[in-house]
Amino acid sequence: MAELHVDVEIPLGPRRLSLTLRSRCPAIAVVGPSGAGKSTLLRILAGLERRARGTVAFDSQTWQDPAGAFVPAWRRGVGWVPQDGLLFPHLSVQENLAYAARTQVAPIARMLGIAALSARQPRKLSGGERQRVALGRALASAPRLLLLDEPFSALDRPLRSELGAAVARWAAEHAVFLVVVTHDSADVAALARESWEIVDDRLVPARG
Amino acid sequence: MQLDVLSAVRLSCAVGAAAAALGLVPAVAVAWLLARRNFPGKSLLSALVLGPLVLPPVVTGLLLLRLLGRAGPLGPLLDALGAPVTFTLLGAVVAALVVGFPIYVMTIRGAFEAVDPRYEEVSLSLGVAPGGTFWRITLPLAFPGIAAGMVLAFARGLGEFGATAIVAGNMEGRTRTIALAVYALLDGPGDDPRITTLALASVGLSLGALAGFEALTRWQRRRLEVDG
Numbered sequence: 001m002a003e004l005h006v007d008v009e010i011p012l013g014p015r016r017l018s019l020t021l022r023s024r025c026p027a028i029a030v031v032g033p034s035g036a037g038k039s040t041l042l043r044i045l046a047g048l049e050r051r052a053r054g055t056v057a058f059d060s061q062t063w064q065d066p067a068g069a070f071v072p073a074w075r076r077g078v079g080w081v082p083q084d085g086l087l088f089p090h091l092s093v094q095e096n097l098a099y100a101a102r103t104q105v106a107p108i109a110r111m112l113g114i115a116a117l118s119a120r121q122p123r124k125l126s127g128g129e130r131q132r133v134a135l136g137r138a139l140a141s142a143p144r145l146l147l148l149d150e151p152f153s154a155l156d157r158p159l160r161s162e163l164g165a166a167v168a169r170w171a172a173e174h175a176v177f178l179v180v181v182t183h184d185s186a187d188v189a190a191l192a193r194e195s196w197e198i199v200d201d202r203l204v205p206a207r208g
Numbered sequence: 209m210q211l212d213v214l215s216a217v218r219l220s221c222a223v224g225a226a227a228a229a230l231g232l233v234p235a236v237a238v239a240w241l242l243a244r245r246n247f248p249g250k251s252l253l254s255a256l257v258l259g260p261l262v263l264p265p266v267v268t269g270l271l272l273l274r275l276l277g278r279a280g281p282l283g284p285l286l287d288a289l290g291a292p293v294t295f296t297l298l299g300a301v302v303a304a305l306v307v308g309f310p311i312y313v314m315t316i317r318g319a320f321e322a323v324d325p326r327y328e329e330v331s332l333s334l335g336v337a338p339g340g341t342f343w344r345i346t347l348p349l350a351f352p353g354i355a356a357g358m359v360l361a362f363a364r365g366l367g368e369f370g371a372t373a374i375v376a377g378n379m380e381g382r383t384r385t386i387a388l389a390v391y392a393l394l395d396g397p398g399d400d401p402r403i404t405t406l407a408l409a410s411v412g413l414s415l416g417a418l419a420g421f422e423a424l425t426r427w428q429r430r431r432l433e434v435d436g
Contacts, residue, residue, distance in 0.1 A: 046333045073332040080333040086326055090348050090431055099344075100334035123433055141334045
């Protein structure tokens with residue numbers, strides 16, 4: 001069973017975030033108010049924050065240690081889905097999905113309900129469609145650790161829970177460790193089995 | 209005076225095109241460094257690149273002559289390579305390249321800076337190494353801006369005068385570009401009608417290049433549009 005271990009400090013504006021987490025639960029939600037540093041935590045896990053100091057380890061691999069060791073983002077096997085999706089604007093939906101695919105794209109597109117969009121350009125998609133394509137692109141890269149930043153914020157309620165359940169199932173079937181940042185309790189319920197919260201620049205187990 | 213208008217136009221176009229082509233890789237490399245990396249000496253590199261923009265072209269030409277001319281430190285090497293620059297077409301290309309380099313780099317730097325670096329971060333996080341990310345994301349997204357830089361460098365090379373005259377001279381059929389031909393004719397007796405022809409050719413070429421630049425700049429903006 002994979003373990004995620006984070007013990008880092010990072011400056012965030014005038015503040016200093018101190019994030020400590022150790023868990024073997026492969027479906028973690030991180031909640032907290034806007035600006036608390038949730039997205040920063042995902043960026044640290046993805047290997048995109050060189051300013052973070054401390055330890056990051058996943059599945060008995062050390063990605064970062066206090067002595068300065070640092071495994072770069074492209075060698076971590078993560079799938080990072082930023083909040084606004086960031087689909088590559090010069091590529092079609094199909095090309096975005098296939099960009100770093102290590103597995104078949106078609107079943108993922110079907111699961112996310114985006115199979116019919118494959119020829120479209122990203123700027124012709126709605127916010128919710130973009131989020132689903134960005135999610136599909138990350139899933140197709142067969143990550144070991146999937147990092148979702150408010151993944152369904154642009155979707156309406158029924159689709160949201162349906163997709164939440166589908167992604168949770170997919171993650172369990174493919175042994176993917178999931179960390180989702182959200183402030184929607186339905187996302188937490190659909191995707192996560194353990195919740196953490198950023199309070200006063202620290203990561204603590206969520207109440208309730 | 210023996211002076212062929214067509215040859216001057218052809219030479220100008222050849223010099224501009226060669227300067228744009230030879231400068232492409234260094235301009236992209238320097239622009240990328242300035243847009244995406246922080247390193248010691250970055251301000252110095254930026255100042256060196258911009259130098260020819262503020263120096264009188266004649267002085268740039270003089271510095272090039274001192275550096276690359278027969279008596280200069282690099283002269284013997286260029287001679288040995290069979291590529292001397294003094295009073296040759298290559299010299300005109302080098303002069304056009306150096307004088308146009310600042311505008312080349314600045315245009316491409318702007319194109320790189322317009323690309324949201326988070327696209328590159330997404331690519332890296334998906335397991336695509338920095339080289340692949342540059343080829344598949346950064347370069348295609350900045351491509352219209354890079355092409356716009358090429359067009360500007362070409363246009364700047366078309367009309368280069370000061371540095372070209374110093375390094376390459378003003379030799380009919382060999383280094384006499386449009387600007388040098390106009391200068392030679394103005395120096396001659398009377399009002400030669402070829403001056404008007406050359407001026408019109410110059411205006412036409414420049415307007416065409418600017419139209420191309422505008423179209424490419426619009427394409428660059430559209431390429432990075434997220435909505436629409």
